[in-house]
């Protein structure tokens with residue numbers, strides 16, 4: 001076993017604190033990674049507090065992982081020691097269901113091994129990226145171009161792929177009017193990708209103060225959702241709304257902004273069931289859709305696209321010990337646009 005250290009929650013009411021644990025030995029197809037950066041995702045906080053139920057402890061969160069290969073199994077060909085690599089939301093899946101065979105591991109119907117608060121295929125618990133070492137099967141490790149700023153690559157592994165995948169699935173691009181609802185970790189990446197894909201991008205936000213930020217990220221237009229006049233003038237305007245809001249919210253006001261055949265794509269997981277008037281999708285043949293992260297091939301495709309187009313996240317680098325300062329600011333939406341832990345400070 002490999003001795004490792006991380007920040008773990010021992011139960012749902014305790015705070016993250018240093019914890020020593022073990023990673024498995026490097027098998028023939030495994031890659032051992034010295035973690036250098038880990039992004040702070042809102043779901044990390046939800047999971048350590050067991051907001052969604054079913055949490056298992058001790059729990060080390062973190063699924064936006066970038067690091068350097070320190071050891072590779074005898075059969076590993078894709079990387080060498082010293083190379084930068086990344087790990088996202090998943091560390092394994094059943095590999096044989098229809099979805100896994102199509103590279104849609106995120107929709108595995110049998111057993112997804114999420115990076116933390118989950119189990120390996122052999123049933124042992126998984127521990128995430130708020131730690132110094134991780135051992136992952138090579139099929140779930142991504143290569144990263146060294147041209148990119150590695151701390152700013154980390155959020156691509158969850159925030160990035162979560163918006164990239166639906167934009168690709170619905171073929172959003174030139175000639176489309178894309179609305180991005182919410183300008184946080186996901187939203188700011190949605191603006192960058194939407195603009196790169198050639199769409200006309202509008203940020204929808206409750207806060208007029210975010211207009212300058214939205215435009216600085218490349219958004220073409222900005223709409224204050226609390227302004228009834230602006231909402232009215234945008235009725236029937238958009239082809240797609242990418243909804244990154246994870247808090248409970250109304251849907252009818254946004255469905256009104258879609259043109260005929262428009263699609264509202266939900267990415268967040270509000271705790272309450274969604275309610276909206278079915279008439280608001282029946283009239284206009286509109287769709288209410290959802291999307292979860294992205295598969296393994298698509299995540300590598302996204303990282304390669306980012307390398308080719310110099311796209312990374314906007315990040316604030318923090319020390320591990322300041323994680324609760326980051327959580328507090330994240331909950332208030334006070335971050336441009338993703339906190340990333342410098343794992344050298346662990």
Ligand SMILES: [Zn+2]
Pocket residue numbers: 041042043044063158159
């Ligand atoms: Zn995440």
Ligand SMILES: [Zn+2]
Pocket residue numbers: 093094095096097098099100105107108109110111
């Ligand atoms: Zn599967």
